[in-house]
Amino acid sequence: MIDFFSNLNPCIQALIATVFTWFITMLGACIVFLFKNINKNIMDAMLGFAAGIMIAASFWSLLEPAISMAGNLSWLIVSIGFISGGILLFIGDKIYDTKYKKNNDKIKRCMMLIFSITLHNIPEGLAVGVAFGSLAYNLDGATLTSAIMLAIGIGLQNFPEGTAVSVPLRREGFSRKKAFFYGQLSGIVEPISGIIGALLVLRVRTLLPILLSFAAGAMIYVVVEELIPESQTNKKKDLMALFTLIGFAIMMIMDVALK
Numbered sequence: 001m002i003d004f005f006s007n008l009n010p011c012i013q014a015l016i017a018t019v020f021t022w023f024i025t026m027l028g029a030c031i032v033f034l035f036k037n038i039n040k041n042i043m044d045a046m047l048g049f050a051a052g053i054m055i056a057a058s059f060w061s062l063l064e065p066a067i068s069m070a071g072n073l074s075w076l077i078v079s080i081g082f083i084s085g086g087i088l089l090f091i092g093d094k095i096y097d098t099k100y101k102k103n104n105d106k107i108k109r110c111m112m113l114i115f116s117i118t119l120h121n122i123p124e125g126l127a128v129g130v131a132f133g134s135l136a137y138n139l140d141g142a143t144l145t146s147a148i149m150l151a152i153g154i155g156l157q158n159f160p161e162g163t164a165v166s167v168p169l170r171r172e173g174f175s176r177k178k179a180f181f182y183g184q185l186s187g188i189v190e191p192i193s194g195i196i197g198a199l200l201v202l203r204v205r206t207l208l209p210i211l212l213s214f215a216a217g218a219m220i221y222v223v224v225e226e227l228i229p230e231s232q233t234n235k236k237k238d239l240m241a242l243f244t245l246i247g248f249a250i251m252m253i254m255d256v257a258l259k
Contacts, residue, residue: 044231056247119214128154132198135147136201
């Protein structure tokens with residue numbers, strides 16, 4: 001099986017690897033089917049949990065690798081990308097408010113969440129694509145094992161990310177099927193961006209620091225603007241804060257242990 005996989009075209013390898021990461025996102029989104037009626041306490045706890053996941057992923061999955069790849073001006077490149085990601089969502093938020101006059105905050109909140117997680121998955125797919133695409137160019141440190149481990153690591157991280165989308169959507173009144181659909185949809189960009197990364201591996205490598213930090217900025221904006229404030233509407237604010245810490249710790253462990 002390994003021999004067969006190793007003999008495939010790098011683009012096909014990247015496609016298979018990123019379909020795997022998308023599948024894990026789907027499994028995470030399936031969590032909404034395990035609950036019949038989710039009360040406010042559970043949903044607020046999951047919002048706090050999702051916030052912790054996104055904060056940890058923003059650093060260990062996005063900012064840390066962006067800094068290591070950006071070179072001598074990493075502080076400038078990453079800062080520009082990070083702030084740009086937040087500004088994009090800020091502008092989108094203002095445009096939405098102007099157009100709809102806040103008559104449908106639920107849809108706005110849901111779309112921001114979906115967009116931020118999807119944005120986060122694009123550079124992850126690119127990273128997997130670059131890892132497999134680089135095998136064709138014999139780049140330093142490029143091995144099939146390291147590419148496979150990267151795909152496995154990102155796939156495992158995608159499980160809580162699928163949950164981070166589907167559960168808040170369920171809280172906002174979406175049906176289980178719709179919450180699941182949008183949850184898994186956030187991961188479909190990974191196979192697409194994975195193929196692009198494999199095809200354009202040399203050029204994409206120079207863009208990855210910007211893409212990674214851009215996604216991190218977008219995620220942090222959503223966490224600060226939407227997820228944490230919403231979870232803190234619960235009477236048990238201290239308990240909700242603990243779930244944020246738990247989500248952060250779990251994602252941190254997964255990111256660090258799987259490197």
